[in-house]
Amino acid sequence: MNNMSKCKVRFPSLLRQVFVCLSLAVFLCASVANAGMDVHLRTKRLESKLIEVAVPWFSFRGADVEEMGRRAARVITNDLKFTTYFKPSENYDFMWQASKHDEKSGSIDFKEWRTIVSNFVVKGAVSMKPDGLLLMEITAYDLQMKSVFLSKKYEGKRSMFRQMAHQFSDDFFNRLTGEHGVARTKMAFVSKVKGRKELFVMDYDGFSPRSITNDRSLVLLPDWNAKRNLILFTTYRYRNPDLYALDLKAGIRYPISRRVGLNATGEWSPDGTRVAFSISRKGNTEIYVSDADGSHLRRLTASRAIETSPAWSPDGKKIAFTSDRSGSPQIYMMNADGTGKKKRVTYSGSYNDGAAWSPKGDFIAYSSLIGGRFNIAMVHVSNKSVIQLTYGGYTNESPSWSPTGGHIAFTSNRSGQKQIFIMNANGSSQKQITFLQGGGYSPSWGPSPE
Numbered sequence: 315m316n317n318m319s320k321c322k323v324r325f326p327s328l329l330r331q332v333f334v335c336l337s338l339a340v341f342l343c344a345s346v347a348n349a350g351m352d353v354h355l356r357t358k359r360l361e362s363k364l365i366e367v368a369v370p371w372f373s374f375r376g377a378d379v380e381e382m383g384r385r386a387a388r389v390i391t392n393d394l395k396f397t398t399y400f401k402p403s404e405n406y407d408f409m410w411q412a413s414k415h416d417e418k419s420g421s422i423d424f425k426e427w428r429t430i431v432s433n434f435v436v437k438g439a440v441s442m443k444p445d446g447l448l449l450m451e452i453t454a455y456d457l458q459m460k461s462v463f464l465s466k467k468y469e470g471k472r473s474m475f476r477q478m479a480h481q482f483s484d485d486f487f488n489r490l491t492g493e494h495g496v497a498r499t500k501m502a503f504v505s506k507v508k509g510r511k512e513l514f515v516m517d518y519d520g521f522s523p524r525s526i527t528n529d530r531s532l533v534l535l536p537d538w539n540a541k542r543n544l545i546l547f548t549t550y551r552y553r554n555p556d557l558y559a560l561d562l563k564a565g566i567r568y569p570i571s572r573r574v575g576l577n578a579t580g581e582w583s584p585d586g587t588r589v590a591f592s593i594s595r596k597g598n599t600e601i602y603v604s605d606a607d608g609s610h611l612r613r614l615t616a617s618r619a620i621e622t623s624p625a626w627s628p629d630g631k632k633i634a635f636t637s638d639r640s641g642s643p644q645i646y647m648m649n650a651d652g653t654g655k656k657k658r659v660t661y662s663g664s665y666n667d668g669a670a671w672s673p674k675g676d677f678i679a680y681s682s683l684i685g686g687r688f689n690i691a692m693v694h695v696s697n698k699s700v701i702q703l704t705y706g707g708y709t710n711e712s713p714s715w716s717p718t719g720g721h722i723a724f725t726s727n728r729s730g731q732k733q734i735f736i737m738n739a740n741g742s743s744q745k746q747i748t749f750l751q752g753g754g755y756s757p758s759w760g761p762s763p764e
Contacts, residue, residue, distance in 0.1 A: 520747030
């Protein structure tokens with residue numbers, strides 16, 4: 315009997331499709347005390363004290379046929395709102411009138427702007443340089459201190475328009491909090507192209523999706539290296555489920571494991587030097603670890619159970635994984651070298667899989683079969699308390715944390731087809747970000763750019 319046949323026997327038919335796919339495949343403060351100093355705000359802000367900010371449409375020198383002024387302001391507004399720290403103004407008429415008043419006077423009317431928002435106004439100008447490059451000049455004004463808080467200039471090719479706006483969002487957020495933002499981050503995911511699943515990359519907000527493989531077979535389960543532009547994935551291009559790494563900068567791929575049978579569910583270690591993944595040998599699936607190039611392979615589990623989907627802890631000392639050793643798939647934890655006792659983590663939910671460790675290491679998010687539907691839940695690593703994050707009569711699975719730990723991306727079929735959604739880490743503000751004809755599957759949130 316082949317490996318696929320064994321999977322069918324050992325798991326209930328209702329759950330078979332998911333297992334096969336997996337196997338095969340926080341006002342922080344009223345204002346800044348001194349406009350010349352960086353003040354790092356507390357990260358646990360009160361919901362009722364969001365930072366009020368106005369981002370009016372940017373000016374554009376010349377005919378703005380592409381509406382870059384409006385689009386740049388919209389990108390930054392959405393970025394700041396996404397952080398959950400800001401409350402951007404939606405009084406566009408008032409902002410337009412205040413901007414026109416400033417334009418006539420040649421200065422910022424801080425008093426007028428404070429009738430719209432309390433804390434900041436972000437103003438910008440977009441222009442095309444003689445050399446063909448795009449120039450974006452953006453200034454954030456502190457309305458309480460009546461001074462410039464942050465002023466930046468960005469230039470680049472027209473294709474970098476959104477990235478320049480995202481860059482300001484991250485720079486503004488970093489100046490306020492001392493933390494990296496996610497506006498410039500990207501996600502890897504899978505989508506169907508002409509009926510076949512290929513690997514894609516897009517901006518964190520779902521814009522600019524592009525295919526990065528053309529295997530014309532089946533590509534599954536991407537994982538983005540936290541230190542480099544490398545993505546792990548399983549491909550059937552060579553008629554076997556092989557584990558490969560793709561170097562996005564160089565545009566080349568190299569094999570991690572091409573052993574006969576299943577080579578899948580790969581995840582990079584936090585420092586990017588090792589890979590944990592599943593290999594099926596002699597009819598059983600176990601967890602292995604290798605160096606980043608696939609060398610020095612070592613087996614971590616050894617049981618009659620199917621064990622798969624390894625996930626590293628942020629410190630690299632532990633690995634969470636899925637095992638059916640208790641009779642149904644559950645999340646377990648072990649030392650990263652495989653030594654010691656394998657400890658069970660999840661006890662609620664009849665089928666738990668796809669562990670994703672939070673960047674702070676305090677929670678593990680996963681897919682849980684609850685009431686006949688898969689939903690995203692997370693378990694506290696220490697006290698084992700469980701929080702359900704998604705609900706409803708549809709499937710939610712494949713959680714992936716943002717680099718800052720404030721958000722989770724996941725797959726859901728609530729729109730009638732599987733697409734990528736994002737939500738706050740407490741389950742609030744769930745939002746669809748892909749609308750592709752080929753759907754969206756298995757998101758992997760990339761690292762924050764240095």
